[in-house]
Amino acid sequence: MFTPPARARLGPRAAAAAPAPPAPGAPPAAGAAQRPCDGLLRPDAVARQLGLAKATLATWRGTGIGPKFVCLSHKTVRYQAADVELFIADRVRASTAAERAPTGV
Numbered sequence: 001m002f003t004p005p006a007r008a009r010l011g012p013r014a015a016a017a018a019p020a021p022p023a024p025g026a027p028p029a030a031g032a033a034q035r036p037c038d039g040l041l042r043p044d045a046v047a048r049q050l051g052l053a054k055a056t057l058a059t060w061r062g063t064g065i066g067p068k069f070v071c072l073s074h075k076t077v078r079y080q081a082a083d084v085e086l087f088i089a090d091r092v093r094a095s096t097a098a099e100r101a102p103t104g105v
Helices: 006-010 012-017 043-050 054-063 081-089
Strands: 077-080
Touching (some): 043 054, 043 077, 043 081
């Protein structure tokens, strides 16, 4: 026997009154409790943003080159958007000469 979904059984008024779930990546509604993990970025998203392979980002985590990261478990790594933005901002250069050491003076 076919059982209609709960919203269909409750009628159109109940379906209209029920709030729609927020879209992925949307900011939380005013007054909504925010979880500490909300807003953290996955390594694949950070790698895409930086134009790198995920493996490069993983190597950078091991050597301390890349952006700061959050280790949620031994297998789960996330990044805070502010740390990624700071990493990018720290690498802005006017020329390549700014990176060279002075010679002969």
